[in-house]
Amino acid sequence: xxxxxxxxxxxxxxxxxxxxxxxxxxxxxxxxxxxxxxxxxxxxxxxxxxxxxxxxxxxxxxxxxxxxxxxxxxxxxxxxxxxxxxxxxxxxxxxxxxxxxxxxxxxxxxxxxxxxxxxxxxxxxxxxxxxxxxxxxxxxxxxxxxxxxxxxxxxxxxxxxxxxxxxxxxxxxxxxxxxxxxxxxxxxxxxxxxxxxxxxxxxxxxxxxxxxxxxxxxxxxxxxxxxxxxxxxxxxxxxxxxxx
Amino acid sequence: xxxxxxxxxxxxxxxxxxxxxxxxxxxxxxxxxxxxxxxxxxxxxxxxxxxxxxxxxxxxxxxxxxxxxxxxxxxxxxxxxxxxxxxxxxxxxxxxxxxxxxxxxxxxxxxxxxxxxxxxxxxxxxxxxxxxxxxxxxxxxxxxxxxxxxxxxxxxxxxxxxxxxxxxxxxxxxxxxxxxxxxxx
Numbered sequence: 001x002x003x004x005x006x007x008x009x010x011x012x013x014x015x016x017x018x019x020x021x022x023x024x025x026x027x028x029x030x031x032x033x034x035x036x037x038x039x040x041x042x043x044x045x046x047x048x049x050x051x052x053x054x055x056x057x058x059x060x061x062x063x064x065x066x067x068x069x070x071x072x073x074x075x076x077x078x079x080x081x082x083x084x085x086x087x088x089x090x091x092x093x094x095x096x097x098x099x100x101x102x103x104x105x106x107x108x109x110x111x112x113x114x115x116x117x118x119x120x121x122x123x124x125x126x127x128x129x130x131x132x133x134x135x136x137x138x139x140x141x142x143x144x145x146x147x148x149x150x151x152x153x154x155x156x157x158x159x160x161x162x163x164x165x166x167x168x169x170x171x172x173x174x175x176x177x178x179x180x181x182x183x184x185x186x187x188x189x190x191x192x193x194x195x196x197x198x199x200x201x202x203x204x205x206x207x208x209x210x211x212x213x214x215x216x217x218x219x220x221x222x223x224x225x226x227x228x229x230x231x232x233x234x235x236x237x238x239x240x241x242x243x244x
Numbered sequence: 245x246x247x248x249x250x251x252x253x254x255x256x257x258x259x260x261x262x263x264x265x266x267x268x269x270x271x272x273x274x275x276x277x278x279x280x281x282x283x284x285x286x287x288x289x290x291x292x293x294x295x296x297x298x299x300x301x302x303x304x305x306x307x308x309x310x311x312x313x314x315x316x317x318x319x320x321x322x323x324x325x326x327x328x329x330x331x332x333x334x335x336x337x338x339x340x341x342x343x344x345x346x347x348x349x350x351x352x353x354x355x356x357x358x359x360x361x362x363x364x365x366x367x368x369x370x371x372x373x374x375x376x377x378x379x380x381x382x383x384x385x386x387x388x389x390x391x392x393x394x395x396x397x398x399x400x401x402x403x404x405x406x407x408x409x410x411x412x413x414x415x416x417x418x419x420x421x422x423x424x425x426x427x428x429x
Binding site for chain 1: 289317321329333337350361363
């Protein structure tokens with residue numbers, strides 16, 4: 001009986017301290033179990049909210065760009081540009097380009113020499129053009145003609161008539177006549193297209209003014225022969241119904 | 245009848261100063277912490293409720309946009325590949341030299357008595373020409389034309405080497421110079 005009395009008196013004496021400690025303990029437990037997760041969640045909403053807003057803005061911009069994109073135009077330009085910068089060495093198109101240049105410029109191509117190197121896909125033999133992802137094929141062309149013909153030839157080369165070529169060395173032999181014997185040394189190129197398109201929220205690349213001018217120039221070229229599709233509906237294909 | 249006295253007042257024991265302090269501070273501290281907890285907890289609930297719907301709608305918007313962009317994957321692919329190829333063509337074209345203005349300027353140096361038999365323009369844009377002059381007067385005329393081109397800043401750093409007089413009283417010489425960059429544009 002005496003012990004119970006002592007216990008109660010003890011409780012009574014320290015009731016404020018015990019109650020306060022109890023409240024404090026509950027606050028600590030609730031803080032860890034409820035407040036901190038809530039604050040964490042709120043912080044996450046705040047931080048991600050900003051990112052999400054930016055992402056929505058970016059995706060909206062990309063979506064509207066893609067919706068207004070002239071698919072057929074870019075598809076045609078893509079096919080046409082493959083004549084200028086193909087995905088492989090494509091020596092057939094190089095020869096074709098020289099034939100075309102000869103025909104259009106009026107000069108005579110005496111000799112062409114291009115180092116195709118190893119025909120297999122040995123990447124060790126490939127050399128990239130400085131500052132670009134394109135690969136180089138060293139070429140040398142010997143042409144004969146007058147200055148006007150040579151001017152036409154070089155103009156045609158720089159106006160994307162056939163394969164893209166650049167010349168950085170020239171030797172002209174002049175044999176007292178109007179005809180010049182010119183050896184041009186330079187490079188033709190091929191470009192392996194990137195295998196991936198990037199993430200869905202990556203912005204669409206934009207063209208600069210000079211690049212847009214090239215795009216319009218390429219668009220004026222005619223489509224490669226092998227990509228011209230035949231409209232099957234216009235061809236007579238016999239009776240549609242066998243019983244008529 | 246004898247009276248008994250009972251002492252009901254509990255004897256107050258002397259408390260430690262720490263306990264005295266705690267008796268004063270602990271209730272205040274616990275009340276304040278409870279108050280702060282309640283305020284923060286309510287604020288966090290209000291903030292989450294208010295922003296959660298916006299957050300969810302943003303996520304939904306992103307999902308819809310991503311679906312729409314995925315549906316236009318072909319257009320995106322063809323655009324990116326075309327642009328990347330056009331950019332490469334532009335970069336490669338920038339390295340293209342146009343020799344024609346330079347060549348026509350070099351050929352202008354010729355006259356009835358002067359023939360430029362060979363012209364070489366190398367990768368560093370240095371020009372070397374082999375010249376045949378039929379007489380000293382023709383050679384002088386050629387030199388005057390070179391000086392004029394130098395004065396007009398078309399050519400610079402002009403050097404002549406290996407002047408040979410042949411049996412027909414003609415001259416063979418080699419001239420090297422640097423052309424103006426405007427002639428290669």
